[in-house]
Structure formats: C-alpha cells, structure tokens
Amino acid sequence: MEKVIAGYSVDVxxxxxxxxxxxxxxxIAEAIAKEIGIDELTEGHWKVIEFIQKxxxxxxxxxxxxxxxNAGGIETKELYRLFPEGPLLKATKIAGLSKPVSCV
Amino acid sequence: MLNNEKIKKVSIVVSKGSLEGIYPALIMANGARMQGIEANLFFTFFGMDAITKKKMGNIKVATVGNPAMGIPTLIGAIPGMSYFATRMMKKQMEELDIPPIPEFIEMIDDAGGKIYACLASVDMFKLKKEDFCDQLEKILTVGEFYDISAGGQIIFT
Known part of the structure; x- marks a missing residue:
C-alpha cells in the first residue's frame, strides 16, 4: 500500500x-522513528541503522x-536502550528494510 | 480479556537440564524481549544447570530416552554419543546465530530479561548464590515467582 511519510509517497x-x-x-527515517516513539535519531541510532543496511x-x-x-560493535544493552521494546523491529523499520523473520 | 490482546509479559519455568530442554525456553524468552514483551526466566531442578557457573558451558543433548533422535537407546548410551550429538547440534545452531548457553543468558540479561532460581531446588541441590552466573537476579520462592508473574503468561518447559 501507499503511504505519505515526511512528504514522500512510499510503498509500505x-x-x-x-x-x-x-x-x-x-x-523518512526520522518520520518513521517519531511515529514509533523515538523522538530523535542520535549518532548512536544512525550507527545501528547504517550497520544493518550495510x-x-x-x-x-x-x-x-x-x-x-559481534560484527557491528553495538552492545545489546545499548541496542535496547536506543530502540526500546523491539530493537530489531524498530531499527529495520526506520532503516527502510523489511521486517526481520529470524527467531533470534 | 480480549482474545487478540497483545501479550505483555511471559514467565518461563525451565525444569530440564538437557540442551533440548533449555534452548526452547531461552529462545522464547529472548524472542519475547525482541518483541517488546517483558520476560522472566525461572530455573528449577536440573534446569538450574543452565545458570550454574560450573555447568552452563557443558549442557548436553539427551541421546538416551529420546526417540526423536533416531538413535536406539543402547547406541545412545555408548560413551561419547551425547558429546557427538551435542557438537553436531551446536554447529547447526552457530550457523543460525543462536549463541552458546552462557552467551545466550548474558544476551537475555542485556535485553532486560530477568533470571531467577527456585529456592526449593537451590536448597535441595545445596547451592549458594555464588554458584550461579552473575546474571542471576534473585533466588525466589514459588510464591514470589507468582507475584512476579502476575498479569502475564506462565509457560512451563
């Protein structure tokens, strides 16, 4: 479906x-972040987003x-602090990627 | 309660000390945290091996009395069989990025999951707080476990 995020029309x-x-x-990343309860994307958030994309x-x-x-050098505690209540789900959404399907 | 209401909290009881007894509980607890669900792990009886410093790095697959393994019981009893089966399974898990038990416990703790041991079992096995890994939050009575689990789902494994 189509959605307008931050003034851009995107498929979601x-x-x-x-x-x-x-x-x-x-x-778009910033707008999605706000929508899911992360008011500001800090340097720490971007480090996670860029690692996942790369x-x-x-x-x-x-x-x-x-x-x-292990590969991105971002401690698990830090990851949960940056993206509380579902770090990978949130980080991938903000990064414009598909929903993760792994159990771990 | 509405049928489709989201689960907010799970408390998982781990009573078995085999690899296949422990991993599902750890995966479920960690998966809960990944989903934003509060998670408590309550280790009892042989399940406590998963959080005991001396034993947590040496958890094995049960090759005897486990028909799903496809190994006849007498063959499963041969020394080294359990070691071999455990090694195979660990290799498979590593490929899926499922961590070894000590690392998994640390990961769940880092994720905000809470690790508890059962007082009755601790007394029965004559263990002390120092025998457990650093991630152990507290040794609980059953009553305290129910208090902590209030309002959530309880899963027994």
Missing part, C-alpha cells in the same frame, strides 16, 4: 515497513541482535 507493508528501499531517505547489502541476510553486537 500493512505494518509500515518500506517495500522499496530505493524510496528511503533520512527524512550488513544486509553485504551478506544478503538480515543481521541478528548477536551479529549487531
């Missing part, structure tokens, strides 16, 4: 995940929380 799933990552930009492009697999820690 019913849960609000972008389906075309080519439509993503930082303004790692997915490199490995073609959505990184797990464990991988964000």
């Amino acid at each position: 799933t019913e849960e609000g995940y972008l389906t075309n990552k080519g439509q993503w930009n930082k303004e 790692d997915l492009a490199k490995t073609e697999k959505m990184p797990t929380i464990r991988r964000v820690k």
Whole structure:
C-alpha cells in the first residue's frame, strides 16, 4: 500500500515497513522513528541503522541482535536502550528494510 | 480479556537440564524481549544447570530416552554419543546465530530479561548464590515467582 511519510509517497507493508528501499531517505527515517516513539535519531541510532543496511547489502541476510553486537560493535544493552521494546523491529523499520523473520 | 490482546509479559519455568530442554525456553524468552514483551526466566531442578557457573558451558543433548533422535537407546548410551550429538547440534545452531548457553543468558540479561532460581531446588541441590552466573537476579520462592508473574503468561518447559 501507499503511504505519505515526511512528504514522500512510499510503498509500505500493512505494518509500515518500506517495500522499496530505493524510496528511503533520512527524512523518512526520522518520520518513521517519531511515529514509533523515538523522538530523535542520535549518532548512536544512525550507527545501528547504517550497520544493518550495510550488513544486509553485504551478506544478503538480515543481521541478528548477536551479529549487531559481534560484527557491528553495538552492545545489546545499548541496542535496547536506543530502540526500546523491539530493537530489531524498530531499527529495520526506520532503516527502510523489511521486517526481520529470524527467531533470534 | 480480549482474545487478540497483545501479550505483555511471559514467565518461563525451565525444569530440564538437557540442551533440548533449555534452548526452547531461552529462545522464547529472548524472542519475547525482541518483541517488546517483558520476560522472566525461572530455573528449577536440573534446569538450574543452565545458570550454574560450573555447568552452563557443558549442557548436553539427551541421546538416551529420546526417540526423536533416531538413535536406539543402547547406541545412545555408548560413551561419547551425547558429546557427538551435542557438537553436531551446536554447529547447526552457530550457523543460525543462536549463541552458546552462557552467551545466550548474558544476551537475555542485556535485553532486560530477568533470571531467577527456585529456592526449593537451590536448597535441595545445596547451592549458594555464588554458584550461579552473575546474571542471576534473585533466588525466589514459588510464591514470589507468582507475584512476579502476575498479569502475564506462565509457560512451563
């Protein structure tokens, strides 16, 4: 379905995940973040978002929380602090990626 | 309660000390936190091996009395079989980025999940708080466990 986020018309799933990552930009990221309760994207948030985007492009697999820690150097505690109540779900949504399907 | 109301809290009781007895509970607790659900883990009886410093790094698959393994019981009893089966399973899990038990416990704790041990079992096995990993929040009575679990779902494994 189509949705207007930060003035851009983008394609999203019913849960609000972008389906075309080519439509993503930082303004959209900020608008999605606000919508899911993160008022401001700090340097820490961007570090997570950029790692997930890069790692997915490199490995073609959505990184797990464990991988964000081991390969991305972001401690799990920090990840939960930045994106409370569902860190990967939130971070991937803000990053314009699909919803993660892993159990871990 | 509405049928489709979101789960807000789970309290999982871990009573078994085998690899296949422990992992599902850890995956469910960690998965709950990943979903923004509050998670408590309550270890009792042999389940406490998963949070005991001396034993948590050495949890094995049960190769005897486990028909789903496809190994006849007498073969499963041969020394080394459990070690071999455990090694195979750990390799598979590593590929899926499922951590070894000590790291998994740390991950759940970092994620805000709470780790508890059962007082009756602690007394029965003559354990002390120092015998447990640092992530142990508290040793609880059953009554306290129910208090902590109030308003959530309880799962027994």
